[in-house]
Amino acid sequence: MQTQSLTMPVNAPEEHAGHDAAATQALGFWIYLMSDLIVFSGLFATYVVMAHNYAGGPTGKELFHLPDALLETLLLLCGSAVFGLAMVAMHKGDKRLVLAGLAAAFLLGLGFLSMEASEFQHMIRAGAGPQRSGFLSAFFTLVGAHGLHVAFGMFWMVVMMVQMAAKGLTGPVQSRLMRLGMFWHFLDIVWIGLFSVVYLMGVL
Amino acid sequence: MNQTHRNNTGAGSGSFKSYATGFVLSIVLTGIPFILVMTGALSHSVMVFCIFAAAILQIIVQLHYFLHIDTSSAMYWNVVSLLFTFIIIFMFVGGSIWIMYSLHYRM
Numbered sequence: 001m002q003t004q005s006l007t008m009p010v011n012a013p014e015e016h017a018g019h020d021a022a023a024t025q026a027l028g029f030w031i032y033l034m035s036d037l038i039v040f041s042g043l044f045a046t047y048v049v050m051a052h053n054y055a056g057g058p059t060g061k062e063l064f065h066l067p068d069a070l071l072e073t074l075l076l077l078c079g080s081a082v083f084g085l086a087m088v089a090m091h092k093g094d095k096r097l098v099l100a101g102l103a104a105a106f107l108l109g110l111g112f113l114s115m116e117a118s119e120f121q122h123m124i125r126a127g128a129g130p131q132r133s134g135f136l137s138a139f140f141t142l143v144g145a146h147g148l149h150v151a152f153g154m155f156w157m158v159v160m161m162v163q164m165a166a167k168g169l170t171g172p173v174q175s176r177l178m179r180l181g182m183f184w185h186f187l188d189i190v191w192i193g194l195f196s197v198v199y200l201m202g203v204l
Numbered sequence: 205m206n207q208t209h210r211n212n213t214g215a216g217s218g219s220f221k222s223y224a225t226g227f228v229l230s231i232v233l234t235g236i237p238f239i240l241v242m243t244g245a246l247s248h249s250v251m252v253f254c255i256f257a258a259a260i261l262q263i264i265v266q267l268h269y270f271l272h273i274d275t276s277s278a279m280y281w282n283v284v285s286l287l288f289t290f291i292i293i294f295m296f297v298g299g300s301i302w303i304m305y306s307l308h309y310r311m
Contacts, residue, residue, distance in 0.1 A: 023278075027282065030285065045301070046300075048297065049301065066241065073234050073238075074234070078227075080266070080270060084270055085223055088218065186271070189271075192259050196255050196258075200237055
């Protein structure tokens, strides 16, 4: 009885503090995402300003292949949705399903990145590298910055899969997985702006 | 306890239904502008309007169904920081376009 009355009040606030910490961390991470959005908006502003500075080089209409852009969009969108389903599985405590979801999201991200890499390679081989014109410098910077974010997200997924295998679905691991989910959904939202402004407007 | 936890932590709070709804709506809102541009069915200005309308709608759909941003009190600071970021982006992107357009016009 003595022990219980001693531990009870200690345990309850501790659990509460853990929950508050997860909420505060989620808000802090959200504010990081907002600052990252401002970085992207700077790159978007640069791209829009440079979008017609071809310097006699190839235009977006000649370079962009819309079916590829559509497939890239679908890969990212499926990755975002699959990660959401992994979060549902996490709340049910199904570790194998979370691992499977993360692995699927990783592979979809890999598909996206390899399509983007081959697109960049084709353009550079055809003499349309970032040094060709202001338009292409801005294009490679904007799309490349998004691609680097995707690559970092995939690296983070590998780290989380290792942590889950080593530690299981503990509180801190779940809280990190939630922030990774926010990051992954955020990248899909940035891509909406990207395919609209760069690919669709470029071909139009 | 669990309910407050879910309300407070953004991306971790969805149900299967919310992700499925968001996914289907996003597919539709991606398909519409791509089909319009690929077929070239409409005039230039109407297509520009459709591209941006579909993009803004899809951003709202994903914020709501994937990141669970809503007007609940738990999301208050998320929404405030999002709106603040939109103001900055509006000044940043809008101001750049305005100044550079004006520069091109005068040169």
